[in-house]
Amino acid sequence: MNSKELMEIERRLSSGDFSIGDQISLQVIGESSLTGTFSVTPGPAISLPNIPTISLAGVLRSELEEHLTENLSLYVKDPELQVTSLMRIAMFGAVEIGRAHV
Secondary structure, eight states, X not given: OOHXXXXXXXXXXXXXXXXXXXXXXXXXXXOGGGOEEEEEETTTEEOOXXXXXXXXXXXXXXXXXXXXXXXXXXXXSSOOEEEEEEOOOOOOSOOOOOOOOO
16 A cells, blocks of 8 residues: 555545545435435535534544434434445546447
């Protein structure tokens, strides 16, 4: 592992994976107001209706469901979540879509 890779790992562990504008698809079973797609705001954090802002600082994508479950359990009894973190990607230049050969 080179020093650039080590620096990236250290950055992820201290800052987390989330950036402003990332999207999180959240479904809280039995809580329709907490179901939808929410944008990551400065902090980074996520703002949900009727709940204080939840910090995402230092949170990795693999930890998101556990982190939100822990935070939501302060306001919702035994929350059951389905969480998907959506990533933005950019493509520059020509893009070729493969064709199936029959």
